[in-house]
Amino acid sequence: MCFLLVDEEKKFNIDDFFNKFMKMPEIYKKRDVLGNYFIPDELPHRDDQIRAIAQIMVCVLRSSTSLPSNIFLYGKPGTGKTAVIKHVLKKLAEKCLSSNMPAPNWVYINCNRVSSGYRILANIYNDIDPENPVSSTGLPKDVLLKRLCSLLDEKIGNAVCFIILDEIDSIKNKTAKDNLLYILSRINETLKKCKINIIGISNVLNFKDDLDSRVCSSLCEEEIVFPAYQALELYEILKRRISAAFIPGIVSEGAIRLCSALAAKENGDARRALSLLRRSGDIIARRGLTKLTEAHIYMAQNQIDRDRTEIFIKDLPMHQKAILLSIYLNFKYKQKQDSSSGEIYSTYCELLSKTYGLNKLTSRRVSTLVKELDLAGITSSKVVSFGRKGGRTRMISLKANDEIVVKCLKKDTRWTGFVDFKPSHAGRSDINVQFGRKYLSLIPPSDP
DNA sequence: GATCCACAGGAAATTAAGGGTC
């Protein structure tokens, strides 16, 4: 039996907390304005992009069956791509309705959440007909496509349906990506009444280079690039949002400037600036303060980075946690900051030999998982060559705060007991431990 | 300049799981 030891004095009283909060001064007029999904009526510094998209889409106003060119939008995260396309479609729909024309239909899919071709087609289907959804697996792709075409003709009729594929670069499998985009680029040949227009949104500027040439020519008819926001542009965007979100006088001038500068440093990401503002607003709201200063922006920044790392590690699959633990243990027990992929693999194998019911992954798979940790900013690594004696390897070091890493790993009961485990090769001076896989033989055989 | 090391990493194959159809 297990008891939670709770200090009576520190025991959280939810009623008291709510009562205290109710007495605190209100700082927000409308907090939602700072949210990621809020689309403002005006999008400053995006006039060129709005004009370009509007000029392509305007033919829909002449005839509901006129098909505009397919569009591809490129730009780094937080540069307003999604907001601009939604804004233009909203305005187009308003104009159609005020002119007694049918509003254009549109389906928005974030490919980051629906990463396979089949599921993207299924999501388009389910978005159009949510009452009779198709399953996310099981049907042959050609059957699903046939059903989707029938549905589009039946539900949309003689009109254009815009399909927005956001974060299209996150479809990892190149064949799946080419197949899906090829199907979509030819779908109008199968449709009898409805017409499909594809709007692709990518965070990767050279996304097109990776596409099949047939797909590229039909899908990338018009391309619009979204440049990163400059600090001054971000400042103006924040000013507008602040006046809609906060009660006047709450946010200090210095805080706005700092927030814009920090976001400008992160590739001009407006989403990051708004998230900093939202988080720092919540910090002062919970403390009952009425002035948001630079200090609160720094606090918010630390909290966001910390939360991001903790959530990422908490959600890692079991083997990836073991790999991260191996990196941490090598960092902890070695004199050097970085370890070779071979050393990490041998530590990983050693850890798994001490657990029951877990088969170790191959070094190839571990190599892919290490790269994923790298991409997430948890580790930092680079490929280096040690010549004939040492060959080519990846040198890996821990980038995230080691205290946060160990705290998160301790929460996983499978690995709690291993956070102080010393790898066999650590601290040995009688062997050259540069090249870990050689030393797999050091690992004692696991119990049967 | 050739050789060799210790991998890196791409591509195809395999496996398991979830689901649809007949």
Add this chain to the structure above:
DNA sequence: GACCCTTAATTTCCTGTGGATC
């Protein structure tokens, strides 16, 4: 229930690579 489909995770196979050493 057999068979077919899809996806995701993983393995297997293979070629490529940078630089020290021969």
